[in-house]
Amino acid sequence: MTIREQPRPVLKRRTSRRSDWKVALVFLLPLFVMYGIYYLYSIGFLASTSTTKVSVTFFNSIDVGWRNYVQLLTDPVFIRSMVNNVLFACISIVAALTVAFFIATALATGVRAKRLFYLIFLLPALMPLSLVATIFGSMLTERTGVLNETLRAIGLGALAQPWLTQPGLAFAVVAVIFCYLIGLPIMYYTADLSALPTESLEAALLDGAGTFRIMRSIIYPMMRGTHITIVLSLLLGSFRSLEVVLFSTRGGPGQSTEIVGTYIYGFATSGGPTIGFVSAVSIIVLVIALVLSIAQMVITRPRKDMR
Amino acid sequence: MKFSKTTALVAAAAAAASLTLAGCSAGSTSSGSQIAADAKQTINVWGWAGAPGKDVMAGVISGFEKANPSITVKFTEIASLDYKNKATLALSSKDSIDVVGVSPSAWAADNASYLLPVSKWPNGAALVSKYQPQTIDQMKKLFPDDEIRAVPFGSSGSVVGFYNADLLKKAGLSTPPKTWADFKTLADSLKGTGIVPAVMPSDSWFQDEFLTTLVGQTDPSFWNNIRYNKGSFDTKSYIDALAKYKSLYDDGLFDKSTLDLPYSDAMALFDQGKAAVVFNGSWEAGRLLASYRAANKVQPSDVGAMGVPADSADQVSARSFLDVTYAIPVASTHQAAAEKFIEYTTAGAGVDAWASSLGFIPAEKDWKLPSDLLTTDVETSGYATLQTLIGSPSSDRNNLSNLSAQVGTYILQVVNGTMTPEAAAKQAEADHQSGKYN
Amino acid sequence: MSDTLPTVVGLELEREFAERPNDDKPRQSRNDGPPRRPKRRRRRSRADNPMRGIVTGKADRFTIYALLILMAVLFAFPLYSAIVKSLEVNGIQNYVSLFTDPVGDVPIWQTYLNSLAVGAVHAAIVVTVSVTAGYAFSKLQFRGRELSFSAVLLFLAVPGIAILVPVYRITQELGLFNTYLGVGMPEAAITIPFGVLLMRNYGRNIGDSLIEAANLDGAGHFRIFWNIFVPLSRPAIINLMVLCFIWSLQDFLWPSFLFTDPSLTTAAQAVSTFSSALGRGAGDLARFNASLVVLAVPAVLFVVFGLRFIVNGLTTGSTKD
Structure with a gap:
């Protein structure tokens, strides 16, 4: 982001004919070891267990053929959890590109109590997610939650809602938690703002543009690199946000807020003979993740060539 | 290159981290090799939270260590939802566990090969004769080949209710409600007070507990059929129970706004005097004790126990089963000491120490509750009610936990009106058939 | 409010967000002083921080404050909620016991x-x-x-x-x-x-x-x-x-x-x-x-x-x- 990419060396390195593959092998060895253990072995292991019915003891494994896959792909809850994953990712991206951008920009304009504001806005992102989500869950219960109690106390009792038992509201709650986790985007924007070229800002000021127009039309477009970094990191991270749902709505009500992480987690922690099924889910998720990565590469590649 | 503050910080952090690491790796290697000292033994005991729980077990352990000065007990308590996974993991990685709490569910059979058959325990046969015969029968249902690999600790029943005696008195009820009509009286008397008639954990596994209790009132063999005889969820009795459950909320006997309260919040609502009855398992029976109430800030001054009301009083019932059992892993290196501990705890002097907290009814033959524990009539009759309910259950509370958790989500949807009882029963049966959950 | 925080914290953060964080790179686009600021707090002028200049009117400033405060209240609410709940029974004793009785x-x-x-x-x-x-x-x-x-x-x-x-x-x-x-x-x-x-x-x-x-x-x-x-x-x-x-x-x-x-x-x-x-x-x-x-x-x-x-x-x- 703050690195302006230098022009590629026009001349090929003189040594480029010589292949460094032996050296490369040494440098890549740690990577191969980690990938070998955690990805290649994993995929093989998953593929072989995914056609069985077995518990986590791996005793008495029963071969069930494709049954796990069939069950999985016809399970509406699994499909919904995939869709939810995508929706939550989109929501957190929108929040990052708007709210986080606004907060970072506003705080960069020299407001008072800036440190306090930073503290408040960055805090949720630097705490364990399980902590944030747990607090949300308990704060939102209908009868005893502090939110409804506060609303009733200040005469807004009509706004008190069954936040966690209405599917629509519960979905919104999870979405809001994702919006609370925009600390990292705020930091990225803050950092980029401090390196902003001044000239265009001054030109805009001379034009007499208003604050929000400058934010929207001048600063926002200048941060394209940061936007891309943020979108990518949120997109890639979206599959990893198990805790947000697990500790707030637990996937409910009626599994309406389930995401892939909680779906797998539920089966994986059951202690029953569900490990074969979990492996099948894992395989499908891996395939999707790989496709997502390929898409990311395809999307970002042409832009590089145009530079 | 400038050596900036940041570099210094990173270096410092890395140094600190590596120190920590060095420290911990030294620590972890030492734990594996403790077999050497023969005179002094340390046994590792594993249990899940609330079975019976660390504070209760502390009394048992100190008594045992006093009686057996050469044995030290290290008790590890694991969160109950994590227990099955972690215990499996520990057993399979040959962690040094000497006594492992076995939850009476499908887990026991899955892990049977890690557990030493009781017949091979140094003193196994004699030990078995110390328990009530029906608990040994239940034990046999847990393991595939009639060869028991654990001994019973205690039993519990579910679902039962604990009530705030003062609130019942105010509603004009001298005895706890046995029928839904009585319960309606209670609910009506609380209208406008901000106190809910009943509360229970909204966790989906508990919703399933409640529903199987309701079905058991009209169809006592329902659960045993499913568990042992390939019975179906999609039956008239189950659909009726679902409809009944929904109607309890619709008719104002239960309150929908409590359906988002997880376990601890539900108990807290009762403890704070904001609910007249809390439904849970008999493992929460500690609330019958004045000492427990004082220590845990339970506001109701007198608490009794009751069954889940039914349409007619003679239908009131609960499911019960062994709740905690103890086994010795094959890999244990202190099997004799482990057996000593198990005997002391489940059929010896240690029983009173935990049974007095009322969490479980001991499996030991002829055990009697110390007479001075319960002081008020409400408490005494409450405990008697629990004993009756647990002694003559509708079905075994021998759960398929994962299926329960899944079915519970449908039950909640039925109450919220987003699923019909028929659809929920169909879906539950489809899940049951699928083999995904059990 | 900002003045009530300890000076050392102030210094750290102020430097952080006023400066380009990367000390190694040449500071191409900035028109202000030397790379390291004197270790002393001072209010920055508009020339010091170009971002400061973009708030052009009183109304804009008010809107920014209003939005920030609103969001800050929303963001701080969960922690407030946990604190309220933690004091509901037994009060401060709950905190003490966390350390005396793990x-x-x-x-x-x-x-x-x-x-x-x-x-x-x-x-x-x-x-x-x-x-x-x-x-x-x-x-x-x-x-x-x-x-x-x-x-x-x-x-x-x-x-x-x-x-x-x-x-x-x-x-x-x-x-x-x-x-x-x-x-x-x-x-x-x-x-x-x-x-x-x-x-x-x-x-x-x-x-x-x-x-x-x-x-x-x-x-x-x-x-x-x-x-x-x-x-x-x-x-x-x-x-x-x-x-x-x-x-x-x-x-x-x-x-x-x-x-x-x-x-x-x-x-x-x-x-x-x-x-x-x-x-x-x-x-x-x-x-x-x-x-x-x-x-x-x-x-x-x-x-x-x-x-x-x-x-x-x-x-x-x-x-x-």
């Missing part, structure tokens, strides 16, 4: 030390693997380089939960249950694709001329790597380390599956451990909320005292694409 067999501060230790393993593995691979992919010529790099990136979006079952098995086979290494390794496996991408992109931006010169001097790849590539990549390495620590702090999945020893409980895991240990009624619930508040304290200290460090790390080495 919940779930682990002192509460120990959970953060555990997270830190896991983070250190995580960071060490990720940095080692990513820097070496980053060098290979950016500075070495070999057949199939781009292809193998793409293969590495394939795993960029893999969530930890998808390799849960095999990791369980691997940890079992390697005997790594209840070790920091056992949790740090799978965390690292998940972070490595990102780390390699970061280091390779950063490496491509390091001019080849320096390396060529060294090459002509007869320096081998290992010397070039150690004496040129690693020092020049320092900002990216710091970025990576910071992210590793943050991610380890937040990771619930691996510790919850691979740690059974209560004394190893990490901060993220503690939330669920405590909730189970304190799940039995009103007194417990208040105490649980108190534990949540206490668990949040290190994060507060982290932001107050370590923000400069974090943002420094984050910004200096970020990827461009």
Whole structure:
């Protein structure tokens, strides 16, 4: 982001004919070891267990053929959890590109109590997610939650809602938690703002543009690199946000807020003979993740060539 | 290159981290090799939270260590939802566990090969004769080949209710409600007070507990059929129970706004005097004790126990089963000491120490509750009610936990009106058939 | 309000956000003073901070404050809620008892030390693997380089939960249950694709001329790597380390599956451990909320005292694409 990419060396390195593959092998060895253990072995292991019915003891494994896959792909809850994953990712991206951008920009304009504001806005992102989500869950219960109690106390009792038992509201709650986790985007924007070229800002000021127009039309477009970094990191991270749902709505009500992480987690922690099924889910998720990565590469590649 | 503050910080952090690491790796290697000292033994005991729980077990352990000065007990308590996974993991990685709490569910059979058959325990046969015969029968249902690999600790029943005696008195009820009509009286008397008639954990596994209790009132063999005889969820009795459950909320006997309260919040609502009855398992029976109430800030001054009301009083019932059992892993290196501990705890002097907290009814033959524990009539009759309910259950509370958790989500949807009882029963049966959950 | 905070904090943050965080790079676009400010607080003028100038009118300023305050209230509400709940029964005693009578067999501060230790393993593995691979992919010529790099990136979006079952098995086979290494390794496996991408992109931006010169001097790849590539990549390495620590702090999945020893409980895991240990009624619930508040304290200290460090790390080495 703050690195302006230098022009590629026009001349090929003189040594480029010589292949460094032996050296490369040494440098890549740690990577191969980690990938070998955690990805290649994993995929093989998953593929072989995914056609069985077995518990986590791996005793008495029963071969069930494709049954796990069939069950999985016809399970509406699994499909919904995939869709939810995508929706939550989109929501957190929108929040990052708007709210986080606004907060970072506003705080960069020299407001008072800036440190306090930073503290408040960055805090949720630097705490364990399980902590944030747990607090949300308990704060939102209908009868005893502090939110409804506060609303009733200040005469807004009509706004008190069954936040966690209405599917629509519960979905919104999870979405809001994702919006609370925009600390990292705020930091990225803050950092980029401090390196902003001044000239265009001054030109805009001379034009007499208003604050929000400058934010929207001048600063926002200048941060394209940061936007891309943020979108990518949120997109890639979206599959990893198990805790947000697990500790707030637990996937409910009626599994309406389930995401892939909680779906797998539920089966994986059951202690029953569900490990074969979990492996099948894992395989499908891996395939999707790989496709997502390929898409990311395809999307970002042409832009590089145009530079 | 400038050596900036940041570099210094990173270096410092890395140094600190590596120190920590060095420290911990030294620590972890030492734990594996403790077999050497023969005179002094340390046994590792594993249990899940609330079975019976660390504070209760502390009394048992100190008594045992006093009686057996050469044995030290290290008790590890694991969160109950994590227990099955972690215990499996520990057993399979040959962690040094000497006594492992076995939850009476499908887990026991899955892990049977890690557990030493009781017949091979140094003193196994004699030990078995110390328990009530029906608990040994239940034990046999847990393991595939009639060869028991654990001994019973205690039993519990579910679902039962604990009530705030003062609130019942105010509603004009001298005895706890046995029928839904009585319960309606209670609910009506609380209208406008901000106190809910009943509360229970909204966790989906508990919703399933409640529903199987309701079905058991009209169809006592329902659960045993499913568990042992390939019975179906999609039956008239189950659909009726679902409809009944929904109607309890619709008719104002239960309150929908409590359906988002997880376990601890539900108990807290009762403890704070904001609910007249809390439904849970008999493992929460500690609330019958004045000492427990004082220590845990339970506001109701007198608490009794009751069954889940039914349409007619003679239908009131609960499911019960062994709740905690103890086994010795094959890999244990202190099997004799482990057996000593198990005997002391489940059929010896240690029983009173935990049974007095009322969490479980001991499996030991002829055990009697110390007479001075319960002081008020409400408490005494409450405990008697629990004993009756647990002694003559509708079905075994021998759960398929994962299926329960899944079915519970449908039950909640039925109450919220987003699923019909028929659809929920169909879906539950489809899940049951699928083999995904059990 | 800002004036009430301790000066030392003020200094750190003020410098942080007023300056370009990367001390190494030439300050191309700024028209103000010397790279290091005198260690003394002073109000900045408009010329000092161009961003200051964009708030042109009173109405705009008011709107900005109104929006910020509104959002700050919303953001602070959850913590407020936990504090309220923690004082509902037994009051402040709930906090005292957390320290005198540890919940779930682990002192509460120990959970953060555990997270830190896991983070250190995580960071060490990720940095080692990513820097070496980053060098290979950016500075070495070999057949199939781009292809193998793409293969590495394939795993960029893999969530930890998808390799849960095999990791369980691997940890079992390697005997790594209840070790920091056992949790740090799978965390690292998940972070490595990102780390390699970061280091390779950063490496491509390091001019080849320096390396060529060294090459002509007869320096081998290992010397070039150690004496040129690693020092020049320092900002990216710091970025990576910071992210590793943050991610380890937040990771619930691996510790919850691979740690059974209560004394190893990490901060993220503690939330669920405590909730189970304190799940039995009103007194417990208040105490649980108190534990949540206490668990949040290190994060507060982290932001107050370590923000400069974090943002420094984050910004200096970020990827461009």
